[in-house]
Amino acid sequence: MNAISLETPRLRLRPWQESDQEAFAAMNADPEVMLHFPAPLNRTESGGLMDRFVNHFETHGWGRWAVEERETGKLLGFCGLATVPFQTTFTPAVEIGWRFAREYWGKGYAFEAAQAALRDGFERLHLPEIVSFTVPANVRSYRLMQRLGMQPGNNFEHPKLAVCHPLREHVLYRITRSQFEKDWADQVH
Template sequence: MPDALTLEGARLRLRPWRLEDRAPLAALNADPDVMRHFPAPLNRAESDAWMDRLEAHFARHGWGFWAVERQGTPGLIGTVGLMTIPWEAEFTPAVEIGWRIAAAHQRQGYAEEAARLSLDAGFGRIGLAEILAFTVPANAPSWLLMAKLGMRPTGTFEHPRLPEGHPLRTHLLYRLSRQAWMGSARAERVTA
């Protein structure tokens, strides 16, 4: 089992999961506002099963969707990170980046900071060549963040885990290559 990465940012710590994260993660996953662009909020059993999958991904790879907390302030405010996509599509196998931040902590730049830490790790220590992201067209905050991160839209796809005719089945697909990320990171260092 590889050692699990912990990522440190200016305001945030992205760390592996702990037993005490189950209740706050369940509250996050049950919040209709947080889950408005998903098929439905998750009940406690569904949230625990999702956390089991997140922990299994960490056990296999040493990275995944991290538990996010503010520096110096323990307590889960969300989950952000990288995950191998567990279903088949024309663009899999692949790794996605995703984020889910508690409503009280949204619109404060936390998703962006955590996503940038995740991309740095993904293209740096983890050594990925490409990272994908996807969301429904109505989720403007997410696809605007994808664009802000330098990800490029590459069309749409029908999510294979949602039935035909489901209003959330069509997803926007974004991609970012290691080369593009490293080039933008170099440009930021030069202009800073």
């Protein structure tokens, strides 16, 4: 299935291409970017992650896009939707996720990309709800969830991490289609 692209004032959310591998691997190998994950990724693991993104698009027709800066064509990171790949209290569910290279934080790029991805998820894909989650220490990520109008849900324990793993506890945020449409209407009027 062909993946569509989205454009925002500064960004293009587009399908992955082979030439993204190098910048994607550099971002995934950066310890600061990967601080709230079990470990940075080596090149093979980074390639495997990109393959999973591509497979998700092929299976569902939507997924995590490559995000490039329109002005320069540079790869900034990824943003988009994915089915939650484990079972817990709020699944089945669709999750919005993001990761940007360190030099592109603090510019509102993740917010701009995530707003477009949420809008696509609700308006084109007609999803009833989109969730997002992270560890409590990842303040930048959950502040972004809050700025997007997502509401806090119950904390949960990530079932793929061992019971005593320091990253096991997660905060959950969620937004329904009707909440998003109301927020959007309030912004426009």
